[in-house]
Amino acid sequence: MPTNTLTSKQKMKQYRARMKERGLRAIQIWVPDTRSSEIHNALRRQSLLASQSADEQDVLDFLEDVSAWDDDA
Numbered sequence: 001m002p003t004n005t006l007t008s009k010q011k012m013k014q015y016r017a018r019m020k021e022r023g024l025r026a027i028q029i030w031v032p033d034t035r036s037s038e039i040h041n042a043l044r045r046q047s048l049l050a051s052q053s054a055d056e057q058d059v060l061d062f063l064e065d066v067s068a069w070d071d072d073a
Contacts, residue, residue, distance in 0.1 A: 006014070016026065032039045050056065 019026070032043075034040065034043075050059075053059070
C-alpha cells in the first residue's frame with residue numbers, strides 16, 4: 001500500500017489540471033437560495049404579478065410552443 005496519500009487539496013489540484021488539459025475551465029455560479037423566506041416571498045410576488053399580466057396567455061402559448069422543440073431532439 002502506498003504511504004504517500006494525497007491530501008484533498010492535492011487531489012483537487014490534479015483534477016483541475018486534468019480538466020484544463022481537456023480544454024475546460026472552472027466557473028462559479030451563484031443562484032438564489034430557494035430555501036430563504038426572502039427569496040420565496042419575492043418569487044411568490046413575481047409569480048402573482050406575472051399571472052395578472054395582460055400578456056400572460058401569450059407567454060404561456062410561447063412556452064408551450066418552444067417546449068415542443070425538446071420533442072424534436
